[in-house]
Amino acid sequence: MSSTPSFQRELLGARRAFSIAQLELRSLRLALAPKLFNPNQPRVPAGSPNGGQWVGEGGNDGEARVETVNWPARRSGGIRTIRGRTYETSPTQETLLAATEAHATALVREVQRRDPNWKPRPNLYEGVEGEILAHQATAMQATARLRELRAQEPVCRPLGETSPLSRGGSSDGIYTVPTSEFREMLITVTPGSQIISSPVGYRGQWYLQPDGSIFGIRWSERYGVTLDVIRSNNPLVPNGYKVHQK
Template sequence: MSLSSSMQRDLLGARRAFAIAQLELRRLRLALALKRFNPSQPRAPAGSPNGGQWVGEGGDGEARVEAVNWPARRSGGARVVGGRTLTTSPYQETLLATTEAHATALVREVQRRDPNWRPRPSISESVEGEILANQAIALQATARLQELRAQEPVCRPIGQTSPLATGARSDGTYTVPPSEFRELLVAVTPGSQVVPSSAGYLGQWYRQPDGSIFGVRWSERYGVTLDVIRSNNPLVPNGHKVHQK
């Protein structure tokens, strides 16, 4: 049954409202996460069951472990935002990389069907604003795909993505140019879901639809790094990683 013009407008309006609500929810979650982020917060001592994790003061004055795995007292990178160079934390760098990759994948899928479509631009004055801008672009692209009655892009399995698809390395480490690394994230992020990471992992894990799990973390030497946590491809064993040159 075809819908009348007014019903189609109402449906599109409802989809846009839902997309806006999703963006606001993500903004609130990000604000909460950043509020909890404290680079000077102490960590549990090495050798303890929770060694390396951040700790906070409990009501009884004893240290308690927080559910945060981002590294304390470590430097991140730097980004130019609104004409200013801003320092970034490891947490922010990983979010910037993954949200940008997800938005890129969605925009490309829209433009395969509607080459003239462009997301509405936004002006950011902070690193958090850049992350939210990436999420807003992803929501706009998702809404446009719904209007086009098209499916969202499907991620490529870890073992089928360059450079991992070239075969196993004896040391399990690949080093690629930043442009190739970005394309790797674009390939593996669509449809991947955030899952809890292990206590010692200084980053975030993502599970692909086939059950494979990869992690994205910050390396002081190499920047944002991808780790193969669980692979369903025998040619790409668990523990392999991809750095940037």
């Protein structure tokens, strides 16, 4: 049975978007390559199926995945351990690392819900800025695959439906949760949220949700990456609520 003209146009559009994503990823790799080459990086032993290939520092088989970093929960300054190396970070870098990782993870999960065997291609990177670019590149790959599957991108959950805010009121307006729960919360609120201007002096970034709610992701010297409820449309989650990490 032949395809309809409409379907063919959509298919061509999806292929074009995927090709653009590939070109952007290649440009990113070319820009980072001079900084990333390490002649001492280990290789797969000869005689193996992948003998001679570079081995990533985070694994021994080059398996594609969304790389995560160690999140500092209680530090006097921004410090991250990325691929075995320690870096000092700025508040802006901390919030970008958290937001881009959450967004990429949400998109990859959405693709794998429909195509369980799909994995993003590994990204070469080094340092904090490289980690941020790698998350953005992974998000682009996942977005292109969703278009190929003719599927919608994930939609963020309202603040009032997001754990731990869904549990109801807090006596002091502050929630302190494990890092794993905090990360999952960011994964549910970032997809589809729009970056908007934040006040001068705010050590992070504000995001606007489709329902009009606004939250901020910022760096706290005591608690690390923190989520602020700037404007809420849910009476159980008043403005000013904060979510810290243990």
